[in-house]
Amino acid sequence: MAKSKTVYVCQSCGTQSPKWIGKCNSCGEWNTFQEEIISHKQSQSSSVSSLLPKSKPIVLSDVASENFIRINTGITELNTVIGGGLVPGSVILLGGEPGVGKSTLLLQVAGALQKKVLYVSGEESPQQILMRAQRLEIQAENCIVYNETSVLDIVSHVRDIKPDLLIVDSVQTLKHPDIESSPGTVSQIRETSNVLIELAKQTHMPLILIGHITKEGSIAGPKVLEHMVDVVLQFEGDMHNVYRVLRSIKNRFGSTSEIGIFEMVQAGLREVTNPSEMLLNRNHEQLSGVAIAAVMEGMRPLFVEVQALVSTAAYGTPQRTVNGYDNKRVNMLLAIIEKRLGIKVYTKDVFINIAGGIKVQDTATDLAIIAAILSSLFDVYIPGTACFSGEVGLTGEVRTVSQIEKRVKESVKLGMKQMYIPVSRASLDSNNCQIVQCARIDHTFKKLFREAEQN
DSSP, X not given: OOOEEEEEEETTTOOEESSOOSBOTTTXXXXXXXXXXXXXXXXXXXXXXXXXXXXXXXXXXXXXXXXXXXXXXXXXXXXXXXXXXXXXXXXXXXXXXXXXXXXXXXXXXXHHOSSOEEEEESSSOHHHHHHHHHHTTOOOTTEEEEEOOBHHHHHHHHHHHOOSEEEEEXXXXXXXXXXXXXXXXXXXXXXXXXXHHHHHHHHTOOEXXXXXXXXXXXXXXXXXXXXXXXXXXXXXXXXXXXXEEEEEEEETTSOSSOEEEEXXXXXXXXXXXXXXXHHOOTTTTOOSSEEEEEEEETTEEEEEXXXXXXXXXXXXXXXXXXXXXXXXXXXXXXXXXXXXXXXXXXXXXXXXXXXXXXXXXXXXXXXXXXXXXXXXXXXXXXXXXXXXXXXXXXXXXXXXXXXXXXXXHHHHHTTOSEEEEEOOOSOOOOTTSEEEEESBHHHHXXXXXXXXXXX
8 A cells, every 4th residue: 555644745745744844944935835745655656767868978079970950840939939949858847827819929939930830728728728719710730639647547548649839828727647636736847847847858848837926926836846947938018018028047959048028919929019109108298307328138228118107295204116227326316417417306206107008127217217207307308319328326437338339230130310329339320310328317417408408
């Protein structure tokens, strides 16, 4: 008879304890321990090794060199984020909030990929998947749908079908027969993921796992899951906004700072090939408080519209509300305005918004944020053909940013007439765009608003 024991497992980090405790000693989280039953029975079918041949140790210099050809997913934005396509044997973990479009994206991948795809769903029936495919007008003749949660049955069918791509929706629904805890617990996620990853590595089959996220925004399950996979993608988006951002958090086969932008329409997710054109409004009505920032997301230049509203505080404590940028960094920029420009904003409410629901992480947005704040404060219009790109230091200097040549080239492409950048020694091909090199913010904004008032 199989022996089993009861332990308490932290649902945040996977630490085990013989008794329930309130605070985890490893990760410091409270009330995360749940009771789980661990069985010690040995099953011959519990490992993929019984289904596949074992690998042998080999000297690195004796490894046969193979030029793996990446598999084109059929979606350009996804290819950009993962580094050019799917690598054979790679494991991708895709996380995102409910309803953001994770299943829709992967179903479109199954329809666009001209190879055999096995789509395993533990949440939807084949009829529900068919209804979505019909709504998206996907003719997935090579897509095989399988409704199953047992990881050993999935391994068995993968061995028989031999698909070119395996999609699992989602990893929190899978269960292993040797683990007596419920699906979604740390033990189940760790064991089922390990079996599927071992299967993908030995068969050189790409594997895409969909993962749920917690209320804090992190992928549910043990943190070790993100270390086990090769690529971690985060699908971001606001339910009240049509734009979705696919961001690479970890990538062993490419850059970790690439993003892909999609637009949610009735027929599914549509790729946004030129997001700068869609995110810019050009401010034709000559309103104050608007500045255009030239930022970099990975290797892609992106122009976003920064909106600022500065008003007198109605209550004792001024409000600081920021959407799409780091709130602490905006507070730092407000302190720089007070110290280096001598402009008092500590009694003002300040609201900052990056238009289009895009979250920007590039510190080169600093110059545009200060320009938008001053534009709103003095009610001075900044022309829509002027853009800004520069990091602002605590001493008020404008610091150098990376890949300035690409930013200038994209500004020329978008028809910008004036661009404010840090002092650079690089040869910039600006054509009809006037390049204004900025050393300090006090000289820069005196010149900017003097020209704006003259216009």
